[in-house]
Amino acid sequence: MNHDDLVAWLTLAAVPNLGGHKIYQLLPHASPRQLCRMSAEELNAIGFKPRQIEALLRPNERRIERCLQWAEGELQTIITLDSPDYPPLLKEIASAPPLLFVRGDPQWLHRPQMAVVGSRSASIDGRESAYAFAASLAVADYVVTSGLALGVDGQAHAGALSTGGATVAVLGSGLDKLYPARHRELAGHIIEQGALVSEFWPDEVPRPQNFPRRNRVISGLSVGVLVIEAAEKSGSLITARYALEQGREVFALPGSIHVPGSRGCNALIKSGAKLVESPVDIFEEIGSLTECVKSKQLDLPRPQPENEELPFSSVLANVGNEATPVDVVAERCKQPVHEVMTQLLELELRGVVSTVPGGYIRTRRG
Template sequence: MTDPYAWLRLAAVPTLGGHRISRLLQHTTPRDLLSMSAADLAHIGLTAAQIQHYLNPPDAKIAHSLAWADQPGHTLLTLDDPAYPALLKEIASPPPLLFVKGETRWLHEPQLAIIGSRSASLDGREAAYEFAAAMVAANYVVTSGLALGIDGQAHYGALKNGGATVAVLGSGLNRIYPAKHRDLAAAIVEQGALVSEFWPDEAPRPQNFPRRNRVISGLSVGVLVVEAAQKSGSLVTARYALEQGREVFALPGPIRFAGSRGCHALIKNGAKLVETPVDIFEEVGALTDCVKNSHSGLRDEQPENEKLPFPALLANVGSEATPVDVVAERSRQPVHEVMMQLLELELQGLVTSVPGGYIRTRRG
């Protein structure tokens, strides 16, 4: 059973990151460390400076974080918690702690990340919004970094279309950054979750954002880069995604537009060129199923005897956009009947309309 105090005390030791803590815990537990002497701690690999910090913990900071976690809607997830996100746990240096404000259940659903430039063009902002809307319609959670520009539009696209979204911060959850997005952050808490590996009152610092970026990609089954300059944080996130075995997608743009150059570089190096959301859904199916299966015990499963409506029609709608007339031809039904059935299925969240026709959602 997880011990929050023991984990906070361990995580408070400087230079002891997720990778080293994971190795340390192959031999002991945070709770067992509490009773160890300086000699014992040295024996399992801690340096003299680390031992000094561990034996003299910042008690006020730890108490404050425990009090934060006790508030309604606040959760402290530790690396040994069964509710810790399965995909994130698999990365090279998983955060030993995750502070979460909102519903943790969204961290167990398949997530797609949308990232890009803070100074995005109008076309880029519209694309981020539209792709987010299509993703939540297909039962994905949209994940991003709460930044201005593309990140904010991705979060809005999910929220305004009735979906869930996760924002990963480069600061503590008591220090929302940027300040312009405080209202957006409050909306995300109601319809998703705010996540940070940083202690609640930690200020945003430049060195925090690469760490935040690896969490964004680590939580997600795929990462879409909408706009990015040749040197940007979005490309850092894309690099993390590749290292973590995630799919990377990029939107092409005008060749003379600086915001297209990062995306074009990614495409040259193997990222998938994306024109529609279906291009993404086709690639992430296997990892999506893995996420769903890994936390099947944490969700209410569909009853075995529950039958989906219009099975003959649903059987002819897949992960690729299928035009209405093609669905009608395959299911051997009149077009007007097919349109009525598709409308009902869309209202139930079993199919969704995309450019070129309809696709079946994960729920369907």
């Protein structure tokens, strides 16, 4: 995009209460540059309010210039709503952001994404589940999308990264105002193996009202949302509600009726969300995505031919969708550890199991 077009988009995006939906409706009639050149009378005639007209005719040029300088930084991109780089799934939602600020590789936004969200104060089981589910999704070539928050979100990003997979973090602040600061190192790894994304200008500080808005982007980018631990009133349930409104699949991990942090997930299941006990439950539900993705010529893993026999069936039968240590596999198979390690190595070379922190998991191919 040339300089003048990007300036026009930034000017439009700064207009209060305009939003991507209204801009998208205007685009067939006038480009952003044409809108910025209209008189107050012309803008009023097409529905602009006085405050909006003032913002459009007298933009904050210094802030726009800082934003343009930001976009010149390494691995930093501004994607406009009319750009072919704009994620197609996100463009479908009613309140698509007019701009996306991206740090990392924006091509990950075009790959099939699964959102994994949950409590910031998750239990040990919840954190381990987020890590294991995200690792399995990443091995199956799904980009894991979450919100970089403490608890479940951070574990989901880490789980995807642990397998060499990709992950996308959607922020409730500008990309220069990273929140929470504790995840600065994690964010650096995400930039290398995915992308940080925000609809907020780079210098926007985190504000409470930004996070519910952020949640609609998380679900909007994804084909489905997995909720792991959520109280009855939580941001994760807001994400699930957005997902339902956007026609996305909603999955929930059940929990004890005596644990407050499980009540939100249990309520989602009662309302029709799919109960999930393993990543296989997710793959079964969104299996039709494979054909959709293939039609877009994306590189998903090929299914295992039915007539191909895999070796070491006893070892493979004892590796599941959650990390299993080598000594546990050996104990179950009643074989020496060194023999099991050799067999697991061959299975890994065949692409049917994968090494993750804590042991091995079975891949989608397996």
